[in-house]
Amino acid sequence: MHRNTARPLSPHLTIWRWGPHMAVSILNRVTGVGLSIVGAAGFVWWLVAAATGAEAYNSFLDVATSWLGILVGVGLTWALVFHTGGGIRHYVLDIGAGYELRTNRRWSWITIIGSFVVTAAIWAYILGVK
């Protein structure tokens, strides 16, 4: 398709002043891409290894419980929690609610801070119990 390069471009990430609303929006996409690639790969590996047998499963577990594996695990937990929060926020926006500047700002901050709180709670539970 022919593209007219002289056409004005809509403002993008480098133009907007950063605020919690745009951060939540772009982070929802970033976490979605991360979950789709790293999360899905780890998830499929986990299940296929479990179906293959104890030996295959243990080599998955060795990687997953290494310091790098735990780091990725914490990152994926945060991405999943954030993407869930961002998704719920989008449902509210999709019905036409929550666009008032102050309301939008508040729920954006709640999504960001909440994602860290829930991730910390999940990993405190994992490390505390096991």
Next chain:
Amino acid sequence: MGTGTGIGRVRGLGSSGVGGAHWATERMISLATLPLFVWFVVSLLRLPDMSHTTVVNWLSSPFNAVLMVLLIATTFVHLKQGMQVVLDDYVHDEGTRVLSNVALVFLSVAGGAAAIFAVLQIAFRGTAN
């Protein structure tokens, strides 16, 4: 593409060429993933450990196996739909955009099929040997 009315000029445009049905099904599918993931995370946290025996026994339950199959199906459709929007938005060359979308469909179907088969294999085999 029409040249008269405003709707006639924009119909079929946008980065993917289509959009309304995609937008609606994306929201319907992700609504299903929400309770499934809450169940999944809570279930994993409630397991005494993540050993092979524990995980295989957990997946051997028909209830858990069916919910896992539903979770995998909805999640991989959601993955495909979400990644498609990202590709349509950021891959500007039309040929590369179509090819990357084909690769996305192949990979997400293959990943989902492998995961579902693994769950069924465990469920039909029964508890750990």
